[in-house]
Amino acid sequence: MTEFISLSDIESAPAGVWPNTPVTPFMRQTFLAALERNGCVGPGTGWTPSHFCNDDLLIPAYVKDHSYGEYVFDWSWAEAYARYGMDYYPKLLLSVPFTPVPGPATSRGNELPDNFAAVLNEHCHSQQLSGWHLNFTTSALTEQLKQQQMPDCPHQRTGVQFHWFNRDYESFEHYLAHFVSRKRKNTLKERRSVSGQGYRCQRLTGTDIEAEHIHFFYQCYLNTYRERRSTPYLNEDFFQQLRQQMSDQMLLVICSNSEGPAAAALCFYDQTHLYGRYWGALVHADALHFEACYYQGIEFCIEKGLKAFNPGTQGEHKIARGFEPVLTHSFHWLAHPGFHQAVGDFVQEERQHILQYQQAARAQLPFHRTS
CATH class of the missing domain: 3.40.630 (Aminopeptidase)
Structure with a gap:
């Protein structure tokens, strides 16, 4: 033994x-x-x-x-x-x-x-x-x-989780072409809603992720726990250390409007998979969570040729966006x-x-x- x-x-x-x-x-x-x-x-x-x-x-x-x-x-x-x-x-x-x-x-x-x-x-x-x-x-x-x-x-x-799989999609539009018409229109409507509210999302990786970005992300992450009257498991020092030592495997999505940054999602990735892990927002905006946590990740996977996207546990709302059980x-x-x-x-x-x-x-x- x-x-x-x-x-x-x-x-x-x-x-x-x-x-x-x-x-x-x-x-x-x-x-x-x-x-x-x-x-x-x-x-x-x-x-x-x-x-x-x-x-x-x-x-x-x-x-x-x-x-x-x-x-x-x-x-x-x-x-x-x-x-x-x-x-x-x-x-x-x-x-x-x-x-x-x-x-x-x-x-x-x-x-x-x-x-x-x-x-x-x-x-x-x-x-x-x-x-x-x-x-x-x-x-x-x-x-x-x-x-x-x-x-x-x-x-x-x-148990069951909902994962997205890349079937050699050439673009997000190519991916949506595999949807039935009604579902495709719903997804496009959500994305237009985000841009229509004045939000733009930026994807940061590697050395482009700076300490101030992680600080903002953590304020969003903390606020989400506060709204649920819960205590976060992780602290800012943890995320800052990861930024310093493994930013080569981090994807940070920051969503901003004319007033400045408003929401953020932090993912990790390797040679084949993207892993959605943490999300937070300082505002309540229609469909912003779906854009930051799902659609931006899907686009990243298509661009990088990653095979799959695991966005985390639970969430039947992921099904309509193409995440499979x-x-x-x-x-x-x-x-x-x-x-x-x-x-x-x-x-x-x-x-x-x-x-x-x-x-x-x-x-x-x-x-x-x-x-």
Whole structure:
């Protein structure tokens, strides 16, 4: 069985665990370290870094005291534990914090070591954790974990996100040509509404993104949380560090009118994908969110030849704009045999509803049937 050590500091991992070409922006040491260095995870946050590491790879992991910031919702499981006088927290989460992006579980993007699920089981027993949860797995990792031969193997849970796919579109107009007439007119109407209100959107990448741009973006991001009477997970220092160290993978959209900047959306990208992550506005303007978060991203993907655009979780409003329902996967193991079985029954039943929902959502896509 592979031997791992536990790390509480991502920057102390051996240099050899990081490949020359990062597998996703969020699996870069820079991104994960910025979360720790700027206090987004660590003491007082309910996210205690507890990474698994050997000489070849690192697997980000956190001991959680709550379920915020995960996007695979298990609050009802915690409530069930409480009804029986048991503690659901702390638990172990293997995931990039606050990042619901399907991706690899390791720094090198390969599959997990053989028998790693058994390693996690034993770790939870020894550390008195209620169980472990691995969120947003790749297709390859999903298949690997489904083949686990264990008496109490982890349960697979299924969800839905809405992703955009580039089918060799030459322009945004070429993309819209694949829409049925009514949906195409609706999209054009939204874009004209934004320009008609006097807004113009600018896309910034790389060294064109300056500290003042990130400061403005953060004011927008913060305001959106305030309006929801919520507290943001991330602080400005985190975003400023990313600007300094990985702006080569950042896309910042800033929307302005005659009075100045009014809204912003921050995305990340790699060689094949764009990932929409953060949005905020200081104004309420018709369709401005759709323009900044979706249409500008689609245009960027077409210009750069990127294959897909993952704009984040939830949002059925994405369907009418051409974002297709795709399945996401996570795996869950609970140390208590009775609750582990109950969760297995739940996710099996839930999966049937998810598959029906995906089918219904797909029927609402705006494309011609032959597209």
